[in-house]
Amino acid sequence: MMIFIKTKSLSSLFVKTIYTPLNTFGFGRASLRVRSMASFTNGEVAVITGASSGIGAGAAIKFAQLGVTKLCLAGRNVDALKETQKTCIEMSNDKLKEENVLLLTGDVTDVSISKNIVDKTIEKFGQIDILVNSAGIIKSGPFETSSVANFDELMNINVRSVVVLTQLCIPHLKKTKGSVVNVSSVNGIRSFANVGYYCMSKAAVDMFTKCLALELAPDGVRVNAVNPGVVVTNIHKRGGMDDEQYRGFLERAKQTHPLGRPGETEEVANAITFLASKQASFMTGNLTPVDGGRNCVCPR
Numbered sequence: 001m002m003i004f005i006k007t008k009s010l011s012s013l014f015v016k017t018i019y020t021p022l023n024t025f026g027f028g029r030a031s032l033r034v035r036s037m038a039s040f041t042n043g044e045v046a047v048i049t050g051a052s053s054g055i056g057a058g059a060a061i062k063f064a065q066l067g068v069t070k071l072c073l074a075g076r077n078v079d080a081l082k083e084t085q086k087t088c089i090e091m092s093n094d095k096l097k098e099e100n101v102l103l104l105t106g107d108v109t110d111v112s113i114s115k116n117i118v119d120k121t122i123e124k125f126g127q128i129d130i131l132v133n134s135a136g137i138i139k140s141g142p143f144e145t146s147s148v149a150n151f152d153e154l155m156n157i158n159v160r161s162v163v164v165l166t167q168l169c170i171p172h173l174k175k176t177k178g179s180v181v182n183v184s185s186v187n188g189i190r191s192f193a194n195v196g197y198y199c200m201s202k203a204a205v206d207m208f209t210k211c212l213a214l215e216l217a218p219d220g221v222r223v224n225a226v227n228p229g230v231v232v233t234n235i236h237k238r239g240g241m242d243d244e245q246y247r248g249f250l251e252r253a254k255q256t257h258p259l260g261r262p263g264e265t266e267e268v269a270n271a272i273t274f275l276a277s278k279q280a281s282f283m284t285g286n287l288t289p290v291d292g293g294r295n296c297v298c299p300r
């Protein structure tokens with residue numbers, strides 16, 4: 001069911017009333033706070049991994065809201081991808097046509113899947129302007145007992161697949177002077193006990209972001225990362241938390257994040273779309289916390 005709520009929104013010059021739909025992705029609340037200035041009017045083509053859930057789905061919907069009319073959504077769960085597609089179309093005010101949302105399924109650790117994402121996108125749309133690497137997992141446990149298989153899985157999904165897909169996109173991004181946004185984590189820039197492998201994987205994504213930004217700057221391709229704090233998605237339960245542990249984790253997030261709450265996917269999507277847009281034309285190599293201030297916290 002779609003609920004529309006009446007609210008005030010600040011545009012650059014005017015305060016005006018907008019009607020914001022709330023939907024199954026929880027979109028709407030952050031729209032009440034601020035309307036992103038990013039917009040996409042030049043037929044940009046955006047490729048988004050992890051688009052079947054959480055932050056990747058949120059980014060896809062936000063791109064559609066802001067005018068992207070050609071999307072490639074990648075994930076494993078076909079039904080969930082279709083749900084994202086449907087919401088993207090609804091939130092685009094029907095500017096986005098179903099036939100212009102390419103849904104591609106498969107495990108990103110399989111190089112042939114990444115190759116398929118790039119080949120099919122080029123075959124259909126002829127170009128790639130934006131790549132958002134959001135597919136990822138979390139696994140927890142102390143170094144002393146966490147298996148090397150866990151380490152390999154985290155590195156394969158969170159790092160290797162990002163490197164492989166990005167590498168395949170580079171020739172196309174050079175042609176469009178496009179941009180990459182990697183979904184890293186506050187765990188990439190700050191250390192936490194019991195999630196060491198995950199922290200290492202995100203630190204690798206951060207360094208990849210900065211080194212690649214230097215390499216591609218002469219070609220006008222920008223590469224940035226967002227580093228979210230705790231955001232309400234499926235990742236933590238998929239990583240092993242049961243309902244009660246997750247409730248406690250979100251409760252604790254009120255203390256661990258100076259803004260006193262966990263984040264919403266739309267708040268990260270606002271940052272992703274901004275970094276991908278021309279409004280961020282002088283930003284590259286940025287690691288961008290979207291974490292309610294969590295990265296600033298030191299015990300005292």
Ligand SMILES: NC(=O)c1ccc[n+]([C@@H]2O[C@H](COP(=O)([O-])OP(=O)(O)OC[C@H]3O[C@@H](n4cnc5c(N)ncnc54)[C@H](OP(=O)(O)O)[C@@H]3O)[C@@H](O)[C@H]2O)c1
Binds near residue numbers: 183227
């Ligand atoms: N939520 C947070 O608190 C938080 C904080 C910081 C950073 N992050 C980062 O944000 C990114 C997105 O996570 P999320 O919170 O949105 O989690 P999520 O809701 O669990 O979504 C994860 C997405 O990644 C996809 N994915 C995972 N492994 C894959 C694989 N091997 N092949 C293809 N797709 C795969 C999933 O696809 P299927 O569902 O189709 O399998 C899903 O679309 C991750 O990189 C995560 O590390 C999350």
